Amino acid sequence: MPAEPSPKDKAELEQFIRTKLAPLNSVAVMPDGSVLTRKDILIKLGLSPDIPIEAWLNVLSCGNNSAAVRAAAGMKTR
Amino acid sequence: MSPAPGLPTVSLPAVPPPLAATLQHRARVLIVSCPSGDPRPKPCLGPAYLAAVLRRAGHEAWVLDADSLSDTDTAVKETVRTASDVSPHLLGLAVHSPECYPGAMRTLTALLQAGFDGPVLVGGHPPSLRPAVPLSWGATAVVRGEGEATFLEAVESVLDGKLLSDIAGLALPADGPADGPKPLVRFTGRREPVNLAGLPWPVRDYLPTTRPRVESVLACVSASRGCWGNCAFCAVACFYRLGPGPRWRPRPPKDVAAEVAWLRRTFGTEMIHFVDDNFLGAGRQGRDWAREVARAILRYVGAIGHGEGAPRLKIACRVDGVEPETFRLLKRAGLTTVELGVESAYQPTLDRFGKSMRVEDVWRGVRCLLGLGLRVKVSLIMFHPWTTPAEVSANLDLLHLLRDAGQPLGPEALSNRLHVYPGTPLGTQLPPGVPPLPPEVEDVYREVCRLVSPGEAAEPDKGRRPDWESDVLELLGNYARGSGRGREV
Numbered sequence: 001m002p003a004e005p006s007p008k009d010k011a012e013l014e015q016f017i018r019t020k021l022a023p024l025n026s027v028a029v030m031p032d033g034s035v036l037t038r039k040d041i042l043i044k045l046g047l048s049p050d051i052p053i054e055a056w057l058n059v060l061s062c063g064n065n066s067a068a069v070r071a072a073a074g075m076k077t078r
Numbered sequence: 079m080s081p082a083p084g085l086p087t088v089s090l091p092a093v094p095p096p097l098a099a100t101l102q103h104r105a106r107v108l109i110v111s112c113p114s115g116d117p118r119p120k121p122c123l124g125p126a127y128l129a130a131v132l133r134r135a136g137h138e139a140w141v142l143d144a145d146s147l148s149d150t151d152t153a154v155k156e157t158v159r160t161a162s163d164v165s166p167h168l169l170g171l172a173v174h175s176p177e178c179y180p181g182a183m184r185t186l187t188a189l190l191q192a193g194f195d196g197p198v199l200v201g202g203h204p205p206s207l208r209p210a211v212p213l214s215w216g217a218t219a220v221v222r223g224e225g226e227a228t229f230l231e232a233v234e235s236v237l238d239g240k241l242l243s244d245i246a247g248l249a250l251p252a253d254g255p256a257d258g259p260k261p262l263v264r265f266t267g268r269r270e271p272v273n274l275a276g277l278p279w280p281v282r283d284y285l286p287t288t289r290p291r292v293e294s295v296l297a298c299v300s301a302s303r304g305c306w307g308n309c310a311f312c313a314v315a316c317f318y319r320l321g322p323g324p325r326w327r328p329r330p331p332k333d334v335a336a337e338v339a340w341l342r343r344t345f346g347t348e349m350i351h352f353v354d355d356n357f358l359g360a361g362r363q364g365r366d367w368a369r370e371v372a373r374a375i376l377r378y379v380g381a382i383g384h385g386e387g388a389p390r391l392k393i394a395c396r397v398d399g400v401e402p403e404t405f406r407l408l409k410r411a412g413l414t415t416v417e418l419g420v421e422s423a424y425q426p427t428l429d430r431f432g433k434s435m436r437v438e439d440v441w442r443g444v445r446c447l448l449g450l451g452l453r454v455k456v457s458l459i460m461f462h463p464w465t466t467p468a469e470v471s472a473n474l475d476l477l478h479l480l481r482d483a484g485q486p487l488g489p490e491a492l493s494n495r496l497h498v499y500p501g502t503p504l505g506t507q508l509p510p511g512v513p514p515l516p517p518e519v520e521d522v523y524r525e526v527c528r529l530v531s532p533g534e535a536a537e538p539d540k541g542r543r544p545d546w547e548s549d550v551l552e553l554l555g556n557y558a559r560g561s562g563r564g565r566e567v
Contacts, residue, residue, distance in 0.1 A: 005380050006380070006381060009377045009378060010381045012332065012381075013340070013382070017340050020333065021278065021340075022131075022279065023134070041163070041164065
């Protein structure tokens with residue numbers, strides 16, 4: 001049986017997560033002055049904004065969100 | 079200017095100086111991991127760290143992993159399209175290996191032809207050691223050495239309409255007549271090394287591309303930077319000598335462990351690949367640090383709750399730092415695989431390559447890891463201008479030890495050939511590139527490559543014979559027994 005997680009370790013971990021995670025791009029101010037959200041930008045890129053951020057890691061080497069790529073992209077895959 | 083054939087036509091905005099008034103002092107930056115042609119590329123953490131630093135400073139940063147796209151054509155087109163959609167004020171190109179150069183040059187050319195007229199900064203090991211190369215393609219500047227502080231300062235200078243020439247850590251074309259010989263490089267080094275303890279964790283939301291899903295879920299983590307070694311073929315020490323401070327610098331162990339636990343909890347990451355140049359650092363300091371990392375991982379992964387379990391860990395290190403107590407603890411924390419940069423089991427070659435270790439260290443380290451039941455991936459540079467049958471024979475002894483212990487050998491152990499990189503100690507003795515082999519060694523090398531990588535570039539292992547490793551060992555054995563002459567050292 002694994003040991004019960006220590007409250008101190010839990011608190012330290014949460015503290016690291018609070019201070020070390022960089023924020024996501026939330027709002028983009030475009031050169032024409034318009035304001036786009038992250039969702040707007042993803043749609044502009046032809047991607048589904050509804051894919052959870054977790055999906056972006058669940059491929060080899062943690063980089064890419066194949067699930068979010070539009071089917072019509074026509075890009076070659078490995 | 080008309081776009082290059084096959085590239086989309088895009089209209090990208092000029093960077094209006096100063097930007098602060100219209101953009102609320104927020105820069106929008108796109109950082110592209112340039113295509114390397116590697117069929118199995120790993121993500122480069124450099125752009126992800128830059129993006130994290132920029133975001134924490136309040137800017138918008140997007141990372142495009144163009145290296146994960148199928149080929150350079152696709153990568154270039156996607157980069158131009160993404161640059162059009164994101165409209166960055168400044169664009170960064172990450173060149174993590176010399177193999178990225180062709181893709182980086184094509185990407186930069188395509189961006190310029192498509193009308194992008196904002197600053198383009200290039201960074202990574204190869205451009206840091208030879209900044210004149212990307213500057214000659216039209217890059218605005220090269221970020222030399224570790225880039226976080228330099229890149230952020232450059233972005234904020236662009237935003238404020240200031241000159242990039244005032245920024246330490248950036249290499250720029252030297253002033254001179256427009257039609258005269260160009261460019262001598264201007265460069266002032268930074269005074270302080272990047273404070274690893276103060277860095278945010280690298281972003282993980284790379285812009286999506288089309289890499290298909292696979293079963294294994296792996297994330298890369300950087301726990302330390304640099305290496306104390308002075309290996310003659312290696313660019314790592316040269317890269318870290320560009321900046322001040324020790325050549326091996328670790329992150330705080332708890333910081334590393336918390337990132338591992340967060341990756342496990344958030345993404346279900348099954349394997350953590352530590353991409354450190356040399357996980358063990360130097361001597362006792364390095365060993366103590368590695369043990370602290372292991373203890374902290376055990377605590378924090380335990381803190382994420384029952385049922386999660388520990389992710390498997392993979393590290394790379396010098397073989398002479400291996401000792402049982404540290405690795406026993408790392409194994410308890412989840413370590414399953416150790417990549418060893420052995421390069422040779424032949425003393426004259428270890429000496430020639432400046433490895434600063436004895437053959438006995440190689441055998442002791444490998445035996446120690448095998449005894450602990452760890453997967454050992456050995457990297458050897460078997461093919462170089464001074465290869466002899468005696469050396470191949472010594473390497474074969476090591477390879478047979480590994481094989482008898484049930485370890486797959488892989489291309490890294492069997493078919494590595496020396497590459498000479500500019501800026502390295504070997505680069506001062508030999509021209510950059512792939513030096514020629516003695517004719518009989520060249521024949522053996524070609525035959526080994528045919529067995530190791532019979533497929534096309536995209537799928538090099540397609541068509542391998544079932545027992546291809548035995549075939550390679552037999553071929554090498556024939557050479558070592560005297561079928562080839564070689565040149566004695």
